[in-house]
Amino acid sequence: MAQTDTVTRILDTAEVLFAERGFAETSLRNITSKAKVNLAAVNYHFGSKKALIQAVFARYLDPFTERFHAALDGLEAEYGNEVIPLEILLETMARCVLEVPAERNSLKVFMKLLGLAYSQAQGHLRRYIQEHYGSVFTRFTGLVRRATPELPDAERFWRLHFMLGTVIFTLSGLDALRDIAEKDYGEHVSVRELIRRLRPVVVSSMQAPLPATVDDVLPAAG
Amino acid sequence: MAQTDTVTRILDTAEVLFAERGFAETSLRNITSKAKVNLAAVNYHFGSKKALIQAVFARYLDPFTERFHAALDGLEAEYGNEVIPLEILLETMARCVLEVPAERNSLKVFMKLLGLAYSQAQGHLRRYIQEHYGSVFTRFTGLVRRATPELPDAERFWRLHFMLGTVIFTLSGLDALRDIAEKDYGEHVSVRELIRRLRPVVVSSMQAPLPATVDDVLPAAG
DNA sequence: TGTACATCAGTGAACGCGCGTTCACTGATGTAC
């Protein structure tokens, strides 16, 4: 069995198990026995469980950031000094997210992993992602800022995170929600179908009226 | 030390640690040493770690469902056969969520716990919550259905979960997001402040135009 | 009023178990001379 075999089998198995149960609930023995490799192979190839978790993310995020940077380069060249419309920016991001894991048929796994990265108490993982992939998101939010000049900076920040919550929560809890939806509405829902439903909601969210000021809501000396 | 002392100290400490680190990452030894009670006291009073987790949730959800049912009773009495407007329903739910843990100053903890309940692989917990608290949500979604007759059932289902994602993701990741917001925009953000910002976004989400049909987006035999 | 017993919150120490990691080792392949 060549090296790439073992390394790939570990990564393939680990990402599925992590996505299903979370990081702490998945042991190296779970992974190596399902992947049919030796227990010690994880530490031999990756060094530690933490490093394996980071490698699982890197295998998605490296190609994603490369693609996304390239797509933004293309948009900037196309629009020159003009402002890139919000819908185009969102559409571009969605397309890049969809394309990366397409060949591996595991968009669902990728989304579950993103959800876990936010919700599980893996400080090292948040730091790793921020360090390696923070710059592409900074670039993106800069473009969104130009596309939504009417929004105060703080409002835009919060709305982008509201959207992020919608997308990550929905797609990472997809299996459970899909079961309910299929039972109650007889509809089979694909990830692409969900993104079709998400689009108008996300756009409306970004264009929602500004909130009432605090003075409108609370008594003066509340 | 009276019984209530020990039980309460365990619950108070457990909810904070669970919210900070998750269930698997919080050991009974963490909880009991911080709560200054004997390790065996958890199993003595609650029976198991799983039962402790459920008890932590019950302490929030029992008063919440009681309040929420009462509030919906009030609305139904007030509106008689008329339809209760969507904004009123959402407002009522938000008020009940805010009121319950208000006296304990731990709305943040409650929200983090809800986020964990969805994201962590605690099958027993989802089953417990569904079993004990499912009916009040069924009642609520029935009223939302009457308030949004223009939405197809499946669309309403998904949008309610999009909203749930926004709220849970935002409030459960509050600390990290708040740090960023405070550093970048010099704004201190309370939970109430966030809910003020969430309101127009949630309402706009529910009122967003229907998505393009599949035929508009995909080639016929895609 | 006094004694025997029951109840029950709480304790201290130990149990077996699964965990991530380590380490000495194997065996195949490539390289130097």
Added chain:
DNA sequence: TGTACATCAGTGAACGCGCGTTCACTGATGTAC
């Protein structure tokens, strides 16, 4: 062409550790007679 050595993916068994749980026990309080 043959021999000695280096490299490196992979292995099997063991390490120490922290985990949830169990159990015999304590000691205070209440109850029956």
